[in-house]
Amino acid sequence: xxxxxxxxxxxxxxxxxxxxxxxxxxxxxxxxxxxxxxxxxxxxxxxxxxxxxxxxxxxxxxxxxxxxxxxxxxxxxxxxxxxxxxxxxxxxxxxxxxxxxxxxxxxxxxxxxxxxxxxxxxxxxxxxxxxxxxxxxxxxxxxxxxxxxxxxxxxxxxxxxxxxxxxxxxxxxxxxxxxxxxxxxxxxxxxxxxxxxxxxxxxxxxxxxxxxxxxxxxxxxxxxxxxxxxxxxxxxxxxxxxxxxxxxxxxxxxxxxxxxxxxxxxxxxxxxxxxxxxxxxxxxxxxx
Amino acid sequence: xxxxxxxxxxxxxxxxxxxxxxxxxxxxxxxxxxxxxxxxxxxxxxxxxxxxxxxxxxxxxxxxxxxxxxxxxxxxxxxxxxxxxxxxxxxxxxxxxxxxxxxxxxxxxxxxxxxxxxxxxxxxxxxxxxxxxxxxxxxxxxxxxxxxxxxxxxxxxxxxxxxxxxxxxxxxxxxxxxxxxxxxxxxxxxxxxxxxxxxxxxxxxxxxxxxxxxxxxxxxxxxxxxxxxxxxxxxxxxxxxxxxxxxxxxxxxxxxxxxxxxxxxxxxxxxxxxxxxxxxxxxxxxxx
Amino acid sequence: xxxxxxxxxxxxxxxxxxxxxxxxxxxxxxxxxxxxxxxxxxxxxxxxxxxxxxxxxxxxxxxxxxxxxxxxxxxxxxxxxxxxxxxxxxxxxxxxxxxxxxxxxxxxxxxxxxxxxxxxxxxxxxxxxxxxxxxxxxxxxxxxxxxxxxxxxxxxxxxxxxxxxxxxxxxxxxxxxxxxxxxxxxxxxxxxxxxxxxxxxxxxxxxxxxxxxxxxxxxxxxxxxxxxxxxxxxxxxxxxxxxxxxxxx
Numbered sequence: 001x002x003x004x005x006x007x008x009x010x011x012x013x014x015x016x017x018x019x020x021x022x023x024x025x026x027x028x029x030x031x032x033x034x035x036x037x038x039x040x041x042x043x044x045x046x047x048x049x050x051x052x053x054x055x056x057x058x059x060x061x062x063x064x065x066x067x068x069x070x071x072x073x074x075x076x077x078x079x080x081x082x083x084x085x086x087x088x089x090x091x092x093x094x095x096x097x098x099x100x101x102x103x104x105x106x107x108x109x110x111x112x113x114x115x116x117x118x119x120x121x122x123x124x125x126x127x128x129x130x131x132x133x134x135x136x137x138x139x140x141x142x143x144x145x146x147x148x149x150x151x152x153x154x155x156x157x158x159x160x161x162x163x164x165x166x167x168x169x170x171x172x173x174x175x176x177x178x179x180x181x182x183x184x185x186x187x188x189x190x191x192x193x194x195x196x197x198x199x200x201x202x203x204x205x206x207x208x209x210x211x212x213x214x215x216x217x218x219x220x221x222x223x224x225x226x227x228x229x230x231x232x233x234x235x236x237x238x239x240x241x242x243x244x245x246x247x248x249x250x251x252x253x254x255x256x257x258x259x260x261x262x263x264x265x266x267x268x269x270x271x272x273x274x275x276x277x278x279x280x281x282x283x284x285x286x287x288x
Numbered sequence: 289x290x291x292x293x294x295x296x297x298x299x300x301x302x303x304x305x306x307x308x309x310x311x312x313x314x315x316x317x318x319x320x321x322x323x324x325x326x327x328x329x330x331x332x333x334x335x336x337x338x339x340x341x342x343x344x345x346x347x348x349x350x351x352x353x354x355x356x357x358x359x360x361x362x363x364x365x366x367x368x369x370x371x372x373x374x375x376x377x378x379x380x381x382x383x384x385x386x387x388x389x390x391x392x393x394x395x396x397x398x399x400x401x402x403x404x405x406x407x408x409x410x411x412x413x414x415x416x417x418x419x420x421x422x423x424x425x426x427x428x429x430x431x432x433x434x435x436x437x438x439x440x441x442x443x444x445x446x447x448x449x450x451x452x453x454x455x456x457x458x459x460x461x462x463x464x465x466x467x468x469x470x471x472x473x474x475x476x477x478x479x480x481x482x483x484x485x486x487x488x489x490x491x492x493x494x495x496x497x498x499x500x501x502x503x504x505x506x507x508x509x510x511x512x513x514x515x516x517x518x519x520x521x522x523x524x525x526x527x528x529x530x531x532x533x534x535x536x537x538x539x540x541x542x543x544x545x546x547x548x549x550x551x552x553x554x555x556x557x558x559x560x561x562x563x564x565x566x567x568x569x570x571x572x573x574x575x576x
Numbered sequence: 577x578x579x580x581x582x583x584x585x586x587x588x589x590x591x592x593x594x595x596x597x598x599x600x601x602x603x604x605x606x607x608x609x610x611x612x613x614x615x616x617x618x619x620x621x622x623x624x625x626x627x628x629x630x631x632x633x634x635x636x637x638x639x640x641x642x643x644x645x646x647x648x649x650x651x652x653x654x655x656x657x658x659x660x661x662x663x664x665x666x667x668x669x670x671x672x673x674x675x676x677x678x679x680x681x682x683x684x685x686x687x688x689x690x691x692x693x694x695x696x697x698x699x700x701x702x703x704x705x706x707x708x709x710x711x712x713x714x715x716x717x718x719x720x721x722x723x724x725x726x727x728x729x730x731x732x733x734x735x736x737x738x739x740x741x742x743x744x745x746x747x748x749x750x751x752x753x754x755x756x757x758x759x760x761x762x763x764x765x766x767x768x769x770x771x772x773x774x775x776x777x778x779x780x781x782x783x784x785x786x787x788x789x790x791x792x793x794x795x796x797x798x799x800x801x802x803x804x805x806x807x808x809x810x811x812x813x814x815x816x817x818x819x820x821x822x823x824x825x
Contacts, residue, residue: 035373083560092567094372095319099513100563102321102506107556113549221380221502228377267388270381277374277381278366444686445693447675451683454672461632462683462742463658468690574674575724 002136007254009137015250016150017208021227022234022242023157024201028076029231031173031194034094038079038104039202040224041112044217046072046203047210048112051123065149069203076199079104080192088188105220112217123210146208153201154243161239170194202227222269229273293419297491299531300426301484304433306511306523308480311437313509314518314574315446315473317453319376321505322363322383323481328390328500329356330482331489335403336396338490345409345416349486353479360478364471383502390497402496406489426487433480437520440476449473450518503552510555513562516572525570530555585610585645585777586631586746592639593623593630593801600626602801603640608746613768613778615788615809618798619822624781625667627798628748632657632664644746661745665735665752667781671723677734678719681706684741705741712770713737714763729760736767746777753787765791785813797821 025039050068053059059067083100130141161167169190202223206215209223230249234241249272256268309323333352337343343351367378390397397403408417409425416425440446448469451459456466489495507530515526534551542550568574586608593601601623608614616624629635631642633654642649644660657663672680685702687693710716713733718726723734736752753761768791771778782788788795789809797805797812799821805812812818 035377083564086564092563095317096563096567098319098373098376099509099567100560102509103556103559103563105556106503106506106559107553110549110553110556114546114553117545118549221384225377225380225384232374232377264388264392267385267392270384270388274366274378274381274385277370277378440694442697443694444682444696444698445690447679447683447686447698448693450675450679451672454674455670457634457654458666458670459672459683460654461634461657461664462738463655463688465655465688465690469693472690472694 003258005135005137007258008251009134009139009143011251011254012247013139013143013146013212013250014254015247016147017205017212018226018230018246018249019243020150020153020201020208021205021223022230022246023154023239024198024205025227026231026239026242027157027170027194027201028198031170031191031198032084032097034097034101035228036084037098037101037224038108038220039101039199039227040222041105041108041220042072042076042079042199043202043206043209043223043227044112044215044220045075045108046206047123047215047219048116048206049203050207050210051116051121051215054123065204065207068207069200072203072206073196073200075108076202077192077196080195084195085188085192088191105224109217109220116217118217120214120216122214123207142211146211149204149208153204157201158239166193225269225273229269229276232273233276290419293423295531295535297419297423297426297487299527300423300430301487301491302508302511302531303430303524303527304480304484304487305508306515306527307433307437307520308477308484309508310512310515310518310520310523311440311449311473311480312477313512315449315453316470318372319509320379321376321502321509322379322386323477323508324500324502324504325383325386326356326360326478326481327485327488327504327508328495328497329359329386330485331495331499332390332397332403332485333482334486335406335489335495338406339403344411345407345486345490346411349483352482352486356482356485357475357479361471361475363478364474365467368467368470379505380502383500383505387497387500387502390500397497400497402494403489404494406493406495408490408493422491426491429483429487433483434520434524436480441520445469445472453518506559507555510559512569513559513567514569516569517574519569519572519574522569522571529570533558583610584608586779587643588627588631588640589643590640591627591630591637591642593626593635594638599801601630604798604801604803605640606796606803606806608777608779609794610777611772611775612793613772613780613791615792615795616779616781616798617783617785617788617795617813618804621800622798622821623801624798625750626801628664628750628779628781631748632662658742658744662748663739663742663744663746664748665732665739665750667750667754669728669731669735671731671734671738673724674722676720676722677710677715677726678706680723680734680738681709681741684738709737709741712740712767729756732756733760733763736764740767740771744776746779747771748779748781750781751783752780753782753784761787789813 021043028036028039046068049071050064053064053067054061083104084097087097087100124142132139161171173187173190206223209219230242230245233248234245252272253265253268257265305323305327312320330352333355334348337348337351338345363382367375370378391400408415408422410416416422448459448464452466452469460466511523511526511530514529515522515524533554537547537551537554562569584607588604588606591601591604592599604627618624626635630637631652633652637651642652672683682698682702685705686698687696707716710719713736715730715734715737718730723731726734732752739747752764756764768778780792792809795807795809795812796803797818804821805815805818
C-alpha cells in the first residue's frame, strides 16, 4: 500500500512538472503554429543557469530560480528574433521553421556541452533533505516546492490569458494570425513576447526537472517530448486539456514503471505519444 | 593515403544515407527524423548475424536490408495518417524507441556495451579486409544506390511520389493508391539505410547504441538540407561537405574534449543558415 | 425536354453532408442524364462545391446514397472514382506545382499499380497522347514549364486538359470558366463540345448565366444545400424564386 501511495505522490509531482512544460509549449505553439524542436533545450538552459548561479556564483535558491527562468526567456526570445521572426517575414512554409528549430536545438545543446561538459550534474546540494510523510508516501521539501510553483504559475497564466488585454491578444493570435493582423495587433512583437514568456516557463520547468533528475546537455529532447505529449493528448491549444493530460502522463509513466523496469520509462513515454498520434491526434478533449 | 580512404569510405556510407533519406523526404515532403534508427537496425542485424552465427557479410547485409525494409513499410503504414508536425514527432518517438531496444534488450544486443569484433566482408575467398578494397566495395554499393535512386525518380513511380509531395489528395482523385506508394518508398529508403548500416558496422568493427540517436538522424537530415531536397546529386554533395567539415574543423585546433561539440555547434548553425538563406539547398531546385 | 429515366448515369438520393450543425448538403436528390451537359448553380454557400467534394470522396457521406449507373455507393473512396468513371477539376486549381506541364498530364496516362509504375518509364504512346491533350488546350509549347509558373488562365486550362486526359465517362467541372479571357473560354467550350460529341456526361458548376444558357442542356438550382429548382436553362433561370435566391445572397 505504501508503494501505491508513493507512486501516486510521484505521479502528482511528475504531473506538476509536465504541466509547467506543457503550458509553455502550448503557449508558443499557439502563437507560432509549428513544433519548435528547440523548446526542450531552451528549458534545459534554465536548469543550467540555475546550476551556474547556485554553484559558481553562490546565489541563493529563489533568486537563482527566477534568474534561471529569465535566462531561458532570453534564450528563447533570441531564437525568435534571430531565426523565426526573419523566417516569418519570408513567409516560408512551417517545415522550414521546424528544420531551423532543429538547428537551434543542435546548436544550443552543443553550447551547453561546451560550457558545462557532457556529464550529468545534480542541481541540489546533497545533504539532509527534509522529507514529509503523506499517507505513507515520502515527499521531499523540494517536491512540495515543485507542486507549489506549478500551481502558482498555472494559476497566474490562467489569470493573464483570461483577464488581461495581452492575454486576449495572445488567444486571438492562437486562433488565427490573420485575424490578429487585421485587428492591428503587432503580431511580430506579440509573438516575441509570447516566446519570452513561454521560454521563461520552459526554463522554470527545466529547473524543476533538474531538481528531480539532475541536468545533462541531452535532456532537451526528453523535455520536448514531456512537453509535446501532454499538449497533443490534451489537444493543441487547449490549456486545460494539456494540464489534465500532463497529470495523466505522469501517472501512466510512474505506474508503468511499476510493471516494467524503469529503464523503459522513456520508451513508455514515446510509445504513448505514438499511440495518441495515431489514434487520436485531436486530443482527449477533441479540439484541433 | 589511409586517411583519404577512411574519409572516402565514410563519405560513401553517409552518401547512401543521404540519398535514401532524400528519396523519402524529398518524395513525400514530410520531415522524418528516424533514419539513424534504421541505419542502426541494419548495423545491428549485420553485427549479430556475423558475430553470433558467422554469416557471410553479403548475406547478413541482405537480410538486414529485408528486415529494415519491412520495418520501414510498417512504420509508413502506421504513421501514414499523420500530418507534418505529428509525423515528425512520431518519427522522433520511433527513433527513441528503437534505440531503447538496442540499449535495453541486453541479452540480444549486449546493451550499452555494444557489439565488437565485427569482421570485414569476404566472398568466395576474396577478402575485403583491406582499407582499399573496402573503400572500393563501399563505392560499388554507393554506385548501385545512386543509379537505383535515379532510376526510381525517373520512372512513373518517381513522378507519382513527387505528385504526392505536391498534393496527395489531388493525385488520389486520379486513381492512385497513395498509401501504397508511401509504403513502398519508405521500404526502399529503409533498405538502403540498412545497407549503409551494414557497411558501417563492418568497417569500424564495433557498434553501440550511441551511434544511432536522434542527433544522428538530424545529421543525416542535414545532408539532405545542405545538398538540396529532391536532388539525388545534392545528397552526394551534402554528404561530401558534412563528412569533410569535421576534418576542416580539426585544423582549427579545438581542444580534444570539445571538438565533437564544436562540430555539433557548426552543424546546428549550418542548418539554421541554410533555412534562412538557402532552404532549397546548394543544388536543389525545390522552391520553399 | 423531360428527364429520361433510362438514361440516368448518376443519381443522388437524399444526400446529407454536415459540418457541426451546418448542413452544407441537406437531403438533396437529383438525377443526371447521360450525355448531357448539366449545370449546378446557386448562390455562394448553396452546397455546390461540397457536393462535388462528396461525389469525389474528398468528404465523407453523412447520409443518403450516391448511385452510379444504378450501382449504389454508401461511401466513396477518392482513388476509386476513376473506376466509377468519374473525374473532376478543382475550383481553386490544384495542380502539381513544382512539376512541368507535361508531367502533370503524364501522371494521368501512366501505370497506376505501384509495382508496375516502379518498372515503367513513360514511352512514345504516353507522349503522343499527352501532346494531343496539351495541343487541345493550347499548352504544348509550355510543356517544360513548371506548373507554378503558368498564368492563372493557363493553369485552369491545364487542369481541364488533365481531366480530359482521364477519358472518363462523367466529368465534374468546378467553375472552369471563372477568370478566363474570351479566347480561353472558347478553348474550354471546344473541349466541352469534343467531350459531348464522344458521348461523355458533363456536370458543371458555374455562375455565368450566359454561358449556362449557351452551353448546357439542363440546370439544377441549389440553395442552402437543398434543391430549389430544375429544368431547361432558359425556363428555370428566369423563375422568381431562383432570382430571389441569388438576390438574397
